[in-house]
Amino acid sequence: MNSLRTKPEIRNELKFQLGNIFVKEFPNGLKILYLQKDKLPLVRLNFFIESGSKFDSLSFPGLARLTAAMIDEGAGGLTSLELSDGFDLLGTDFKISTDNDFIVFSLQSLAENIGRSLELLSLVILKPDFPLAEFEREKKKLLVNILQLKDDPERIADQIFDKIIYQNHYYSLPVSGYSDSVEKITLQDIKNFYTNSFKADRSFLAAAGNITPEEFYQLIEKYFQNFVPSASKVILPDKLNPSDKKVFVYNKPESVQTEIRAGYVSGKRNMKDFFAKHLLNTIFGGQFNSRLNSNLRERNGYTYGVSSQFAYLKDSGYFLISTSVNTENTFPAIKEILNELYKLNDGVTTDELTFAKTSLTRKFPLNFETYRQLTSNLSALAIQNLPVDYFNSYLKNLNAVSIDEVNSEAERLSQADIKIILVGNKDLFADEFLKNGYELVEVDEKGNEK
Amino acid sequence: MSLFNLTYTKTILENGLEVILHRDDSLPLVAVNIWYKVGSANERKGKTGLAHLFEHMMFQGSENVPKEMHFKYIQEAGGILNGSTSFDRTNYYEKLPSNAIEIPLWLESDRMGFLLNALDEEKLENQKSVVINERLERYDNQPYGLAWEIIVKNLFPENHPYSWPTIGFKEDIESFTLEDVRSFFKSFYSPSNATLVVAGDIDQSETLALVRKYFNEIPSYETPAPPASVDFQLSENIFIEHRDNVQLPRLYLAFPTVKSYQPKDAEFEILSDILSGSKNSRLNKRLVFDEQIAQDVSAFQFSGKYGGMFMIVSTAKPGIKISELKEKIFEELSSVSSNGITETELTKTRNGIKSNFIASMQNLDNIADHLNHYNFYLNEPNSFEWDINRYMSVQTENVKDVCYELLNKKYLELNITPKEN
Known part of the structure; x- marks a missing residue:
């Protein structure tokens, strides 16, 4: 072999x-995480208010989302x-x-306009007018959006997945809500939701830009000092009763893919197992x-791509495998997925871990x-309540994980009670599942058994 | 503004490979980006989708890189990578820590020079089935997913290089043989048909020496002449109705316009922003905000090396007819065409474009791809400033004029309507 054609080495890490x-x-409880980055004349920020759909989901699914749609109207x-x-x-x-x-x-925002941009943002967050005329339009827009869910197999699958794994938990329902729940929402509901949940101590900012932290703090203070904290803390009921069934199907007869x-619900993010799970995944x-992906795509050609993740919400987390396959390969693909999960019982190899x-x-x-990456990384620190030196100790923590730690996570995943959701042309694959001893539970788009 | 003035060197190797180097040491990263001057426009009917399928084959390993190792070597070096195919070109790109610069140069040169002997039936059949699944996932199984294909097929004249979709027709993808793939490579993947950009924390002379080391030995060969394409207009309106598994009807209007960077290309782009780029844009305000007859509306100018079109797309609210959307859209076009737009509207659009240009300078891989983009279309990689000025020099009167022109064109209308149950 020509010596040029051998793989070059990487030197000097x-x-x-x-x-x-x-x-x-x-003093009002509003928190800021800021990183100065001078490359371009830009400031980017995410302003989080903990008023998402978990606070409406068991009473008025869709209320948080509709409040957000109304807030800048x-x-x-x-x-x-x-x-x-x-x-x-x-x-x-x-x-x-x-x-x-x-x-x-x-x-x-361009750095030169950040003051004026924050002023507008402060009006939106602190002084929304909630006009009635805009309400009817925004509500109708959301209802039509929910209607359009029926067209979109990915959205249907995601929505059913949440319901199946979270059952009656506040994370089980879609952020958009359902048409029957959104129909009932009044403008007064929105005003109440806003008054109860838009509070300084439930909020934080993650930002990066080419101004100094002091300049940024001053602007935030100027525009958000009247943001009030909450009077009392809301505690949500946190219980989970998993279903004893395994494979759930939404029949979409016109589909050409499944x-x-x-x-399954794999648990909240924590420093103890995060890195082992991340390496495993x-x-x-x-x-x-x-x-x-090597199996389903590169060996078998069942799909354009398959991936898995440990996803983290604020109060919980789940493991998810996600793909779409041509209809005739539905059962073979599930078989390979389950086979790969089963093989995790034997652990991973040293080469794979390295x-x-x-x-x-x-x-x-x-x-x-x-700037987007920086703000989203800072956001993760605040959402998950991670230490400020998290990123600078990240590599040390990652590399300290032993193969035994990864393998005990692998074993746990291998034995987990994995639920499977299929959205596709059921008649074309149901027999193969039944023949192989699987029960198929038919569900509607809300994930309820039919 | 110096922010948009990028320094670079351009060298042409003996085998014709064009090499553009740009130094940016703000982070210890390097981006490698190759454009091959071949896209679906270079295909012929019956073999549509070959350029894209070929892009997949480029990741299947080469003589010195086993299958699946291309991805693995880049990832092991801490990099990210991908490729993409459009009507006009195919690109491949990697971004890595700068100390790993040799890895992508070695990999790119190996597949440019030593791909053919590594191809086999098994890899081809595997990737055909991956690409068919890609087509199913992104088009056939998506609501309204076949709109683009129907439009390009019917708007562009028969045999126009844009008259088929880049992903290709399913029966064509199924028909590809190893011989098709080989002869495609031997026609279009000559070093003389490619431009390599290396950008980032690099030493320019060392990098050029590395590029020579890996690419010099690859022989070049003749490539076919680019496809012919003439500017065209429709002689009459075209109407197509397509029934799909959707809840709501959607209207598409497509008008033949101009190629990339031709006069009026920027004017049409600005017009599209005035029509649908913001909440208070003309069509959004009328259809979505005030009258609430549409769930959404968007307009855009699509342009490439061989042609262009202006499109308006709008989804009807339940109970609303497409004819009503169409009538209101034409009323708004007439209003712009006869009364023009305000300075404030134009300022909004200009400021948005300026901000987007600045934000686009954040990613090294984006900068590298842009250098290749400008080099391909304008023969001058450092065209950022020129390009912004192209938009900034457009005046309200110019927008009015292109809108007038649009209104006087024949167009294609596609209605995608719900199947009756």
Whole structure:
């Protein structure tokens, strides 16, 4: 072989150190995590308010989401369109999203316009007007969005998965709500939800930009000092009664692929097992060369791609395998997924673990390149209540994980009570499941047994 | 603004490979980005999707890189990687810690020079089935997923290089043989048909020496002439109705326009932002905000090396007819065409474009891909500033004019409507 054509070696491992993360808490309880980054004249921030759908889900599914849709429909005397034009004229990118835990305001502004951008943001958060005319429109928009769920196999599969693994828990219901629950929401419900949940002590900011932390703190103080803390703490009931069934099907006869979700509630994020789980998942389904993708895609051609993850909400976490396969390979794909899970009982190899550690270690600096990456990393610190030196001790913690620790996680995953959700043309694959001894439980799009 | 003025060197190796180097030492990273000047526009009917399938084969290993190891070597080095295929070109890219620079250069050179002997039936059949699943996942099993394919097939003239989708038709993908793949490689993957960008924390002369070390020995060969494409207009309106598994009807209007970077390309893009780029944009305000007859509306100018089109897409609310959406859309176009737009509207759009340009400079891989992009379309990698000025020089009157032009064009109308149960 031509010597040129052998793999080059990598010499001199690079050292990576993240810049200082500044932390501040104001008297009203509002917290800030800030990182100064000078590369471009930009400031990016995520403003989190812990008022996500978990607070509405068991009473009024969809209320948090609709509140978020209404929050910028007029504020501080500016109309919906005036507010929107205000951000656009500054060239500021402004978005609002809702998840199970939070309503999140994301803003990316030129540094020269950050003051004016924050002023507009403060109107939206502190002085929403909730006009009735806009309410009817936003409610209808959400209802139509829920109607469109029926078109989208991925959304159906995700929604059923949450319901099946979380059952009656507050994480079981969709952020969008259901059409019957959203129909009943009144403007007064939204005002009440806002008044009860938009509180300074339930909020934090994660930001990165090319201004100093002091300049940033001053702006936040100027615009958010009147943000009030809550009078009392809300405690949500935290119980889980898993179903004893295993395979759930939503029949979508016109489908040409089957959307597959498989997983279980694997627990909250914690420092003890996080790194072992992360390494395990890297080997099992977290990247292109994982066991799952090598099997289902590169060996068998059943799918364009398959992946797995340990996903973390604020108060819980789950393990999820996710893929879509052509209909005739539905059963073969499930068989291979279960087979890969079963094989985890034998643990992982030293080579696999070394590959996972090396790859994650060397890739680490790539996670801190953009303003978006920086703010989302700072957000994770606050959401999961991680120590401020978390990123600078990350590699030490990752590399300290032993193969035994990974293998005990592997064994746990292998023996977990994995639920399987299939969204597709049931008639074309049901027999194969039945023949092989599986019971198929048919569910509707809410995940309820039919 | 110096932020948009990027320094670079361009060298052409003896085998014709174009090499562009750009130094940015803000982080210890390097981005490697190759464009091959071949996309689905270079295919022929009956073999559609070959450029994209070929992109998949490029990840199946080469003479000195076993199957699945291409990904593994980059990941082991701490990098990320991928490739993509469009009408005009195919790109491959990696981003890694800068001390690993030799790994992607070695891998890219191995598949540029030593791919053919590593190809076999098993790999081909495997990737055909992966690509068919990609097609099912991204198009056939998506609501409204076949719209793009129907539009390009019917809007562009027969045999126009954009008259089939890049993913390819299913029966074509199924028909590919090893011979098709080999001859595609031998036609288009010559070093003389590619441009390599290396950007990041690099020493330029050392990097050029490394590039020579790995790429110099790869021989070049002749590549076919680019496809012919003439500008065209429709002689009459085209109407297509397609029934799909969807809850709500959706309207698509497609007007033939201009190619990338041709006069009026930027004007059409600005028009699209004025029509649908913000909450208070013309179409959004009328259809979604005020009258609430549409769930969404969007407009965009799509343009490439061989053609372009302006599209407007809108989904009807339950109980609303597509004809009503269409009528209101044309009323709004007429209003822009006869009364023009305000300076404030234009300022909003300009400021948004400026912010997007700045934000796009955050990623090294994005910068590397842009250098290749400008080099391909404009023959000048450092065109960031020129490109912003292209948008900033557009005046309200120009937007009015292109809207007038649009209104006087014949167009294609596609209605995607719910299947009756």
